[in-house]
Amino acid sequence: MALPRSFGLGALLVVLAVLPAILPNDFYLDVAIRMAINAVVVIGLNLLIGYTGQISLGHAGFLGIGAYASAILTANYGWPSAAAMLAGAIGSGGLALLVARPILRLKGHYLAMATLGLGIIISIVLVNEVALTGGPDGMSVPNFSLFGFEIASEQAWYWVVAVLLLGTTWLALNLIDSPAGRALQAIHGSEIAARVAGIDTTAAKVRIFVLSAVLTSIMGSVTAHYLAFVTPTLSDFFHSIALVTMVVIGGMASIYGSLLGAVLLTALPQVLAGLEGGETVVFGLILIVTMIFLPRGLVPSLALRRLALRRRRA
Amino acid sequence: MSITRRNSLGAALAAGFAVAMAGPAAAQGPVRIGAVLSVTGPASFLGDPELKTLQLYIDQVNAQGGLLGRKLVLVHYDDGGEAGKANGFTKRLLDNDHVDVIIGGSTTGSTMAMIPLVDRAQVPFISLAGGVEIVEPVKKWVFKTPYTDRMAAERVFADMKQRGLTKVALLSETSGFGISGRKQSKLVAAKYGITLVADETYGPKDTDVTAQLTKIKSNPAVQALFVFGFGQGPALVTKNYAQLGMKMPLYQSHGVASEGFIKLAGAAAEGVRLPSAPLLIADKLPAGDPQKKVVEDYVTAYTTKYHEPVSGFGGDTYTAFEIWVDAVKRAGSFDKAKVRDAIEQTKGFVGISGIVNMSPTDHMGLDVSAARLLEIHNGTWTLVK
Numbered sequence: 001m002a003l004p005r006s007f008g009l010g011a012l013l014v015v016l017a018v019l020p021a022i023l024p025n026d027f028y029l030d031v032a033i034r035m036a037i038n039a040v041v042v043i044g045l046n047l048l049i050g051y052t053g054q055i056s057l058g059h060a061g062f063l064g065i066g067a068y069a070s071a072i073l074t075a076n077y078g079w080p081s082a083a084a085m086l087a088g089a090i091g092s093g094g095l096a097l098l099v100a101r102p103i104l105r106l107k108g109h110y111l112a113m114a115t116l117g118l119g120i121i122i123s124i125v126l127v128n129e130v131a132l133t134g135g136p137d138g139m140s141v142p143n144f145s146l147f148g149f150e151i152a153s154e155q156a157w158y159w160v161v162a163v164l165l166l167g168t169t170w171l172a173l174n175l176i177d178s179p180a181g182r183a184l185q186a187i188h189g190s191e192i193a194a195r196v197a198g199i200d201t202t203a204a205k206v207r208i209f210v211l212s213a214v215l216t217s218i219m220g221s222v223t224a225h226y227l228a229f230v231t232p233t234l235s236d237f238f239h240s241i242a243l244v245t246m247v248v249i250g251g252m253a254s255i256y257g258s259l260l261g262a263v264l265l266t267a268l269p270q271v272l273a274g275l276e277g278g279e280t281v282v283f284g285l286i287l288i289v290t291m292i293f294l295p296r297g298l299v300p301s302l303a304l305r306r307l308a309l310r311r312r313r314a
Numbered sequence: 315m316s317i318t319r320r321n322s323l324g325a326a327l328a329a330g331f332a333v334a335m336a337g338p339a340a341a342q343g344p345v346r347i348g349a350v351l352s353v354t355g356p357a358s359f360l361g362d363p364e365l366k367t368l369q370l371y372i373d374q375v376n377a378q379g380g381l382l383g384r385k386l387v388l389v390h391y392d393d394g395g396e397a398g399k400a401n402g403f404t405k406r407l408l409d410n411d412h413v414d415v416i417i418g419g420s421t422t423g424s425t426m427a428m429i430p431l432v433d434r435a436q437v438p439f440i441s442l443a444g445g446v447e448i449v450e451p452v453k454k455w456v457f458k459t460p461y462t463d464r465m466a467a468e469r470v471f472a473d474m475k476q477r478g479l480t481k482v483a484l485l486s487e488t489s490g491f492g493i494s495g496r497k498q499s500k501l502v503a504a505k506y507g508i509t510l511v512a513d514e515t516y517g518p519k520d521t522d523v524t525a526q527l528t529k530i531k532s533n534p535a536v537q538a539l540f541v542f543g544f545g546q547g548p549a550l551v552t553k554n555y556a557q558l559g560m561k562m563p564l565y566q567s568h569g570v571a572s573e574g575f576i577k578l579a580g581a582a583a584e585g586v587r588l589p590s591a592p593l594l595i596a597d598k599l600p601a602g603d604p605q606k607k608v609v610e611d612y613v614t615a616y617t618t619k620y621h622e623p624v625s626g627f628g629g630d631t632y633t634a635f636e637i638w639v640d641a642v643k644r645a646g647s648f649d650k651a652k653v654r655d656a657i658e659q660t661k662g663f664v665g666i667s668g669i670v671n672m673s674p675t676d677h678m679g680l681d682v683s684a685a686r687l688l689e690i691h692n693g694t695w696t697l698v699k
Contacts, residue, residue, distance in 0.1 A: 136490030
């Protein structure tokens with residue numbers, strides 16, 4: 001906490017740069033790529049949930065919009081990959097803008113319900129528009145190409161998502177310490193007090209909702225091109241829950257917590273894969289134990305504990 | 315790329331030892347069979363019998379001394395029905411576990427997500443999913459054993475045509491299975507002179523479909539009803555159909571070919587016709603049937619080991635595994651390219667899914683006759699002749 005901002009970013013940069021050299025094969029690189037993709041989405045979601053206190057149980061829907069915009073526009077209509085990705089981001093941002101005002105007026109459970117509904121509607125559309133999306137069986141996605149270069153190998157994708165992750169982390173760290181970020185945290189503390197202090201709370205909430213939707217949509221496009229195949233499970237309710245779980249486990253209102261949450265929850269299924277069906281039980285146990293003993297999430301809880309320890313010594 | 319790095323590292327290490335010793339030692343190691351199956355999640359009814367069948371027959375081969383003198387080891391992962399996970403686990407099988415063959419992809423979505431990787435790594439891949447797009451167009455390394463939903467629809471339409479029923483109402487489920495079935499049914503109906511005069515759908519979790527059935531019932535043109543769905547839905551449709559006192563012949567898809575359907579639908583299931591692999595009627599197959607022995611052996615082995623009824627999905631897995639074993643024996647090696655060629659040359663192989671005749675243009679090798687037409691009679695299956 002007391003460390004300067006550049007230290008954390010520097011550490012992340014070093015880890016990302018060294019990782020490909022020490023990972024034994026492409027499978028590990030694949031897991032690292034998935035971690036980074038999730039981390040970017042979770043950072044965006046944490047800005048909304050952790051910092052602003054507005055819960056969203058429908059973010060996988062935006063992931064779906066981005067993924068399917070890229071899939072449909074490049075595969076069926078021959079759009080350039082970057083244009084398709086941009087179209088998805090604009091579509092997600094537009095939808096978020098459209099629903100943000102009525103939805104973000106709601107609080108607590110009602111807000112959760114409304115975002116839940118939004119996510120489920122998107123998922124149902126993707127499942128049922130068979131002619132366009134291929135239905136539940138999904139559809140293939142061409143490789144991502146830009147200026148004649150194709151990104152196809154794990155190595156290439158790793159560097160792309162590593163840059164995206166570094167950029168997002170830098171952006172998020174700057175945002176939360178800016179006046180706009182302070183405003184968001186004030187809304188979390190008390191919306192009435194924030195309004196009294198002269199913050200346009202509605203506009204601030206709408207902006208952060210749109211930002212996280214756009215970020216999620218872009219990562220949806222990346223996922224689609226990277227996996228070369230999309231199915232609607234990407235956008236379903238359980239994926240939304242998984243994303244929120246990453247935010248909560250890693251730590252609400254903590255950028256590095258988001259990173260840790262994404263890394264842990266992406267790695268766990270792989271680590272537990274050998275447990276012959278017991279993995280869901282172990283997975284659930286880990287979640288329960290974390291929530292009981294580290295209720296603020298890993299990074300904030302541990303930071304507090306270290307702070308308390310230092311105070312006791314002093 | 316990493317493989318070359320590993321190889322060079324291995325070569326450097328091996329340089330310390332006698333190279334001649336390392337060669338045969340590696341050749342005697344176990345053969346690794348990779349599998350990505352949906353053992354948990356919404357498609358677990360597929361993955362569970364598939365995994366059990368694989369384990370059963372791999373153990374059997376090992377108990378008999380292995381294949382070409384080498385033991386078989388199963389490396390399997392559960393994708394929970396998610397294509398994204400299937401894709402990741404396939405990378406793990408190929409890059410980390412270095413498997414010699416991959417069996418699986420319980421669902422069409424998972425299989426399609428695995429295909430680009432298998433193609434690039436050049437490993438024989440036998441899918442257990444139903445979708446036509448897996449083998450059309452033909453992909454060099456990809457094979458499949460279950461017959462497609464298109465063939466199921468064709469089998470049903472052929473029977474309707476024989477009975478003079480040409481105006482048919484289609485009622486399909488909005489699940490992957492139902493949606494694909496609806497698409498294929500509409501595609502092949504005309505070939506059998508069938509006109510689909512109604513096209514209704516229901517959700518896989520619906521608790522009542524009387525609205526759709528009433529609409530179909532009041533349509534005077536409808537001569538027969540064809541339901542394409544899986545699990546509880548079709549049983550519910552059958553019950554509602556009986557409650558409404560509907561009299562038109564009712565056809566179901568191969569999705570209900572399990573004992574569970576008869577239990578759920580009860581007396582309402584009387585007279586329902588459906589296409590199925592011969593697995594469900596093992597004891598009723600005529601003595602001269604070429605598949606009788608294979609099917610009966612499988613049923614005995616599976617029920618003795620697991621004390622539960624067999625399902626068609628396990629049967630398809632048996633066929634996939636045995637085709638690979640057969641191909642390895644004919645190729646006389648585990649070399650991936652040679653085994654692939656041998657699989658493609660499979661001719662007259664008697665499996666549970668049917669008699670398999672592969673070719674460079676057909677990587678499934680089944681024709682419409684693989685599906686038998688059954689009728690439910692007094693709470694059990696009978697073969698329609």
